[in-house]
Amino acid sequence: MLLDETATGVFTIAATPFLPDGTLDLDSLDRMVAFYEEKGATGLTILGMMGEAGKLSEKESRIVIDRVVTRASVPVIVGVSAPGLAALKALADAAMDREAAGVMVAPPGHLRTDDQITGYFQMVAETLGETPWVLQDFPLVTGVQMTAKVCRAIFDACPTCVMLKHEDWPGLDKITTLRRQEAAGARRVSILCGNGGQFLLEEMIRGADGAMTGFAYPEMMADVVRLMQAGDEARARDLFDAYLPLIRYESQPGLGLAIRKHILARRGAIAHATVRRPGPALTPETLAEVETLIARQEARLAALG
């Protein structure tokens, strides 16, 4: 089951669970996969930034791929961004051999000009051969700014690029522009959105197909996407607003991952909130703030019915 441009719903960005000593926690990995599916994920994305991919050795990356693909009943996308094409290719091959649905690639941070960016992704596409892949557009972290024109040049040059992970900020008008290009005849791609879900409502209005991010309550994203696709915007907004104070709190760069792992552990999805070094530790003040936000969130959800 290979990824294609019809992908929709919620591809949760999966965390990578560790034991307190920093080694991989494979039992938690299994439990977490089940948790995400139970909460409505239509796909999983592993070894992304939130998955602490950069902190794993190549061997560990392969173990995670193997385990998740084996356990998941939904399509799995594997982040394979690497400083060079050889490492990218090696990881992509490992993923596709294990029957992943596709891979995801972010641009290396030194790319600046339009031609550098499109040139890079053409090499990526050649390197990947027939493997379907996701273009990750996350300028806040990569420092690489891709206009809608550049994204489209990549889609045109690379038929195997079937999805945009949209995480530009601001980026709503980019979705509108891409969908207009398609209305005018350009090839359709799936657009799933990141940014912690902060703009999910407006992203759906602009034409996104769903979410690809790691908010610790994936059911919010699944419900909002479903309601928006069903035309029930009012209900989608009520639900979204109920979660928003926590979405906002999780959106703190760097800290967000630690908060999400804390909440995933609190919800029983993983055994330990361990973040691999170097990574932030949550202060008692932060933990208290999270508790307050969760308590109020639960009250609002109860009131919504």
Next chain:
Amino acid sequence: MLLDETATGVFTIAATPFLPDGTLDLDSLDRMVAFYEEKGATGLTILGMMGEAGKLSEKESRIVIDRVVTRASVPVIVGVSAPGLAALKALADAAMDREAAGVMVAPPGHLRTDDQITGYFQMVAETLGETPWVLQDFPLVTGVQMTAKVCRAIFDACPTCVMLKHEDWPGLDKITTLRRQEAAGARRVSILCGNGGQFLLEEMIRGADGAMTGFAYPEMMADVVRLMQAGDEARARDLFDAYLPLIRYESQPGLGLAIRKHILARRGAIAHATVRRPGPALTPETLAEVETLIARQEARLAALG
């Protein structure tokens, strides 16, 4: 009335209103000052990034200073960040001659090491003489990261630095650290927070004295600060949450300024939403999203009573 470390409440970051042809709109400037004060501002900050300071000529900057200081009945802080100390000094002198309360300085983007940063601000303090000043800590835009240790080194070396404009992200633990240093004997500074108000609740819990940001509904900030200072956290949270969907939407970098000017014009605070070139234009989709957010916000506020 000079700025000192007891400053509290809401120092609204003021927009700079323009006529449709891009020239200064001084009538709107007057009206906007009145609007901000009416909505609870305890101070004003002009010629900040949101005030499009970088797009004004030196002459225009002086006109804005003159006009606002003349009309305002609250203290006025003037942003004087400049590539060099001579221009910074010239603008600061113009501000203080007009009886501004103090000035605000952000670090130039090339500063990297701790010593470069503290060294720069020591030169700033020498240059400013007795003028009280605000340290602006906004790494998302300046690219300069100042730890709590570096901030404290600046406070220690520069007695005229009386306030931190806190806009680090994540930055809540920095407030806690600074307040702990003070509890252990360090000199107190006023801490007013930015980031569009997105973390105002938690910032107050951590020990901030209020807000310094440009959210288009300054009354939200005034009310939240007042309620938190009065100990009514539950009510403060209800109010904050009612505004949060719009706070979030305004937080889009670059676009946020145009959205704020649009809302200020919509509320009658200024005549035109004009942003000087180069600046973003709001698409019909964006305008529609803002309308929806305002309508829902008004409904929530009505429900709160």
Next chain:
Amino acid sequence: MLLDETATGVFTIAATPFLPDGTLDLDSLDRMVAFYEEKGATGLTILGMMGEAGKLSEKESRIVIDRVVTRASVPVIVGVSAPGLAALKALADAAMDREAAGVMVAPPGHLRTDDQITGYFQMVAETLGETPWVLQDFPLVTGVQMTAKVCRAIFDACPTCVMLKHEDWPGLDKITTLRRQEAAGARRVSILCGNGGQFLLEEMIRGADGAMTGFAYPEMMADVVRLMQAGDEARARDLFDAYLPLIRYESQPGLGLAIRKHILARRGAIAHATVRRPGPALTPETLAEVETLIARQEARLAALG
């Protein structure tokens, strides 16, 4: 006498001389202008980065413009880069009112995509009206990377852009590409090169019209350009190589300006080597190294005859 695309030779990037207390040294400014002309400058560029433009107040900038244009018998280009178009326009007007030959503009550091860059310079051209201007391409300092394609798009969109200050690194192939475009029918622009003269020989081979940089021995640049234009490459190389150890030493970023001012003072072109704060101080070790390099340079030049 307005700047146009036939400009050739050496437009020396002029320093701004200061007295030991940091105030403008106008007598030295006069002497320095005479010195540059005597050493073969066919033009002068003032208020560039090496001119410490960012450290001057607007008033001081006007004084420098006035003085240099009055004293110089060669065309004067004025650097007018500014965070916003209003300040850029104000300074450009001041320059052209004083009969400068044209102005020079570098891109603000936040520009990334091709469209952002060309869009910015189209606004600059509109703002400047009929004033001829120089496109400054200096990615090491600005962080903005412009391909030959983007430069050409700017030349095509802006007939008033008559010169490229070429300072990309590596940038030799860019010159070749631009000259090929012109051989194929594109509009010719003057190309003067920077980078402290480190690649002047190869730049001339590739088709440059001369140099625009601040090496403290402008006669080297004048002679090399003259010899290359006269077809005497062997002699040009001998001369260039004789100066190269010092060219290299001056090329140290940040420090280079202080070294150049030291040598200019040593040569009697200015009275004091003062660099405005914040700026580097030269250590005794550095001064000794410069002396050795100059002594060996003089010996080599004597040997060359």
Next chain:
Amino acid sequence: MLLDETATGVFTIAATPFLPDGTLDLDSLDRMVAFYEEKGATGLTILGMMGEAGKLSEKESRIVIDRVVTRASVPVIVGVSAPGLAALKALADAAMDREAAGVMVAPPGHLRTDDQITGYFQMVAETLGETPWVLQDFPLVTGVQMTAKVCRAIFDACPTCVMLKHEDWPGLDKITTLRRQEAAGARRVSILCGNGGQFLLEEMIRGADGAMTGFAYPEMMADVVRLMQAGDEARARDLFDAYLPLIRYESQPGLGLAIRKHILARRGAIAHATVRRPGPALTPETLAEVETLIARQEARLAALG
């Protein structure tokens, strides 16, 4: 034979040779190791930036380590910089198992504050255990600026850090400062310098122990270091100056690697000049310029005797 603070001479930064199709060229690797030793290398550094380390898969990296360590009769340092500590550790273990002399680590590009930098390297040192390592200070490429104070803090905190690869620019005063700290009682470290050898003369005067860079004529570095250590500065300068035009030409970022491989192939050290994608191709103009520079260099060396 483990690396320690007495290391001196020239640790050549080794290229990684590829066949025209981009696969590893192990025969050339052998020949290149012999070439470097023949030309006076007292050590080798492999898998650095010039070694295209980022473009190798983990498996290829291990093959290169194995081959070079087996063939070399001088100590071998292995670059192990990686986005995370697990990959760094895996590669370092592979290197030390094969009897490398030590490893080299550059800071990840997101580090900014002094505490972040020292904290990172303390984790590195803990991760590496007893393995001796080299601190790589190359801000032009990494974007991370380390003051002499920060370097010293790292040396103090990490006894296993025995060498600084010095590549700051400007960086001469940093060497002087570090050596003064040692004269005042701080622990000595070996300092080998990079930057393509452009400042080797002055670096030796300031107290460096030699060079660690990839200039295609390693004999220049070996001779200059030997002559400087023997006190024959005049002869060292004559030799250095004879090579300087080419040193300068090789110093072009990005392009330099391709030029070096071209010259290494021309000298018979490797079979093919292939650079792995993405990498620059040399134009005919560039190749012609290199030929001219080599011809003049040979003439100057012949004249020197």
